[in-house]
Amino acid sequence: MAIDPSLPRWRAAAHHALGDPARLAIVEALLLGDLAPGELGRLLGLPSNLLAHHLGVLQAAGLVGRTRSEVDRRGRYVRLIPSALRALNPITPLTVPRVVFVCTRNGARSPLAAAIWADRSPIPVASAGIRPAPRVHPRAVSTAHRHGLRLQSRDTAHVDEVLAPTDLLVAVCDNAHRALGPAPRRVHWSVPDPGPADTEEIFEEVFGQLAERIDWLAAITTATPAHPTTPN
The missing domain is CATH 3.40.50.2300 (Response regulator)
Known part of the structure; x- marks a missing residue:
């Protein structure tokens, strides 16, 4: 699906992705900065297979992306997509x-x-x-x-x-x-x-x-x- 926060269909999909408590916790953990999948798993107490599933749902909804670490090119970090999340405005200043x-x-x-x-x-x-x-x-x-x-x-x-x-x-x-x-x-x-x-x-x-x-x-x-x- 094209990521267009003005479309009700996209917003419904984004809210649906956030409707799961684990996925909402992932987004809240990433609100200010990036985390490696291992860091997310330890922080939230999620096994790697379940974390991978939830990250896949959030990425399909256009809410998160992934970057490869420049230190060793093997590690990856998960980040929020600000333009997508801004449309949902879920946090306080x-x-x-x-x-x-x-x-x-x-x-x-x-x-x-x-x-x-x-x-x-x-x-x-x-x-x-x-x-x-x-x-x-x-x-x-x-x-x-x-x-x-x-x-x-x-x-x-x-x-x-x-x-x-x-x-x-x-x-x-x-x-x-x-x-x-x-x-x-x-x-x-x-x-x-x-x-x-x-x-x-x-x-x-x-x-x-x-x-x-x-x-x-x-x-x-x-x-x-x-x-x-x-x-x-």
Whole structure:
């Protein structure tokens, strides 16, 4: 079936897919970031054969997709399809003071994500890497410029220098996700590194993936209210 949220037939199929408690639990587990099938199975207590069945139903309904890990090319991650889920609007807003995007080298994905976020949301944003490169990749700069965006800086930073305990950390690569590990205020997006291919096409593809995910996250995120100032 073509994925068109405006069609009652599609919406009925999507709601039918979510009508099973296990499938609804899978979607809720994936609301903010990607998970490997094994992680989903352990989190939800589902055997692999039953999990595979439920993921197949959700994928047929256009609610989830799968990506191959760039670390070893064997692992896979399951992700929500934001444009499909947005039509169903199943969650309440997340309140955060700042969003920090992190990738391996802080050279392409995380600075591009921060630039897109700054254009989409008033919530403060920063970017960092777990092994920062000497500088931001030139194609990241030119890609941002093509979309009318400006990177925060052409310098890079280590995550330890940037991250605060209250920040929402979004790991936009598998290496950063594995190095930092899971935590309550950490989200993982399995986005490929455009650096090795080093073409305009791959940078545009990565920009599109980030923009789609950021549009979704920005729509469900609100800023932490500022504390009132005590009069003198």
